[in-house]
Amino acid sequence: MKIAAVDVVVTSPGRNFVTLRITTEDGITGLGDATLNGRELAVEAYLREHVVPLLIGRDAHDIEDTWQYLYRGAYWRRGPVTMAAIAAVDTALWDIKARVAGMPLYQLLGGACRVGALAYGHASGRDLPELFDSIRLHLELGFRAIRVQTGIPGLDTVYGVAASAAGGGDRYDYEPARAGVLPVEESWDTRAYLRHVPSVFEAVRAEFGPELPLLHDGHHRMTPIEAARLGKSLEPYDLFWLEDATPGEDQAALRLIRQHTTTPLAIGEVFNSIHDYTTLLSERLIDYVRSAVTHTGGVTGLKKVLDFAAVYGIKSGMHGPTDISPVGMAAALHLDLAVHNFGIQEYMRHTPATLEVFRTSYTFVDGLLHPSDTPGLGVELDLDAAERFPYRPAYLPVNRLADGTLHDW
Numbered sequence: 330m331k332i333a334a335v336d337v338v339v340t341s342p343g344r345n346f347v348t349l350r351i352t353t354e355d356g357i358t359g360l361g362d363a364t365l366n367g368r369e370l371a372v373e374a375y376l377r378e379h380v381v382p383l384l385i386g387r388d389a390h391d392i393e394d395t396w397q398y399l400y401r402g403a404y405w406r407r408g409p410v411t412m413a414a415i416a417a418v419d420t421a422l423w424d425i426k427a428r429v430a431g432m433p434l435y436q437l438l439g440g441a442c443r444v445g446a447l448a449y450g451h452a453s454g455r456d457l458p459e460l461f462d463s464i465r466l467h468l469e470l471g472f473r474a475i476r477v478q479t480g481i482p483g484l485d486t487v488y489g490v491a492a493s494a495a496g497g498g499d500r501y502d503y504e505p506a507r508a509g510v511l512p513v514e515e516s517w518d519t520r521a522y523l524r525h526v527p528s529v530f531e532a533v534r535a536e537f538g539p540e541l542p543l544l545h546d547g548h549h550r551m552t553p554i555e556a557a558r559l560g561k562s563l564e565p566y567d568l569f570w571l572e573d574a575t576p577g578e579d580q581a582a583l584r585l586i587r588q589h590t591t592t593p594l595a596i597g598e599v600f601n602s603i604h605d606y607t608t609l610l611s612e613r614l615i616d617y618v619r620s621a622v623t624h625t626g627g628v629t630g631l632k633k634v635l636d637f638a639a640v641y642g643i644k645s646g647m648h649g650p651t652d653i654s655p656v657g658m659a660a661a662l663h664l665d666l667a668v669h670n671f672g673i674q675e676y677m678r679h680t681p682a683t684l685e686v687f688r689t690s691y692t693f694v695d696g697l698l699h700p701s702d703t704p705g706l707g708v709e710l711d712l713d714a715a716e717r718f719p720y721r722p723a724y725l726p727v728n729r730l731a732d733g734t735l736h737d738w
């Protein structure tokens with residue numbers, strides 16, 4: 330079953346997405362997500378110039394061999410651009426294989442281990458009343474686990490906090506990255522953050538009780554000792570996890586955090602390879618693997634990471650903000666169902682414009698996501714709709730400290 334055509338589609342229905350569409354000689358198509366928020370065109374060029382010509386004429390069934398061919402064959406291995414490109418090819422080939430088999434992808438991955446994937450949603454507020462409203466809204470939407478992000482006194486805008494409840498409160502104005510030729514600059518103060526966050530979780534627990542699983546994203550901003558302190562101060566509020574407490578590339582930093590706190594730790598949304606995880610997994614320094622199919626070499630790449638994590642009793646917690654396209658989200662849901670060591674799935678709802686371009690079949694019922702039993706991934710790309718939303722440059726913000734020093738965002 331030879332690959333006859335490969336298209337790279339860049340579309341911006343509210344935010345930019347890069348999608349690969351592979352077509353076989355008998356007309357079967359498969360989709361893969363290659364979206365790298367704020368650096369979309371680098372992946373588009375990598376695919377168009379260096380990957381598409383290598384795929385024509387290959388057997389679409391040879392998924393593992395194609396993965397190795399693109400990974401080892403590039404000589405320059407790993408990195409977010411390369412691995413997002415490989416992810417798109419891999420996911421599209423799995424989509425094709427499952428469509429040909431007439432089965433939903435999760436069946437080819439071993440079948441379902443559960444009836445659905447527990448999802449967490451993004452609640453946020455600039456102050457407590459706004460935050461409580463947002464949590465209530467998420468509970469009404471059916472979420473059974475909730476991420477809590479809060480404004481910080483003295484800071485104008487903070488990562489993860491919606492500027493208003495408009496759009497359902499889970500769509501903040503950097504999701505999508507803000508359109509413009511330059512990134513927006515925000516200000517940051519870790520001491521103010523560390524002083525404020527524990528009081529917010531105390532208030533949330535007092536209002537919503539002990540049962541609701543609560544999550545929090547530190548978004549790479551703390552030093553190891555600051556992260557250790559936050560983890561410790563949040564212990565009374567029983568977090569499901571503290572995410573990205575420190576910048577992820579420093580795997581050894583987690584040793585220090587781990588020594589000081591029993592708050593569960595999640596990391597990995599910016600990782601792209603199993604080699605980013607070797608220390609973290611083998612030394613049991615984290616509890617959840619945050620990688621997405623889209624950024625970790627596809628279903629094949631992420632399945633290897635999750636199988637490795639399973640050896641150490643570490644679970645999945647796949648990245649699922651809106652910069653993972655519906656194609657990437659569907660791929661995640663098939664893996665969520667199939668791996669034994671599933672933990673939780675992040676879920677931010679896409680906008681109606683995005684869902685016009687990408688026709689999904691996955692469902693969200695009573696807090697659980699299901700990829701549906703449609704053969705393949707269960708997503709169709711409407712090319713005419715995609716064309717109506719041309720690419721526009723957009724960047725994630727950058728952070729500066731009060732003295733102007735650039736800080737992790």
Ligand code: GCO
Pocket residue numbers: 366546548598648649650652675725
């Ligand atoms: C999350 C993430 C996102 C990222 C975004 C960057 O936990 O969902 O931190 O909100 O900021 O994916 O592109």
Ligand code: MG
Pocket residue numbers: 546548572573598
């Ligand atoms: Mg995150």
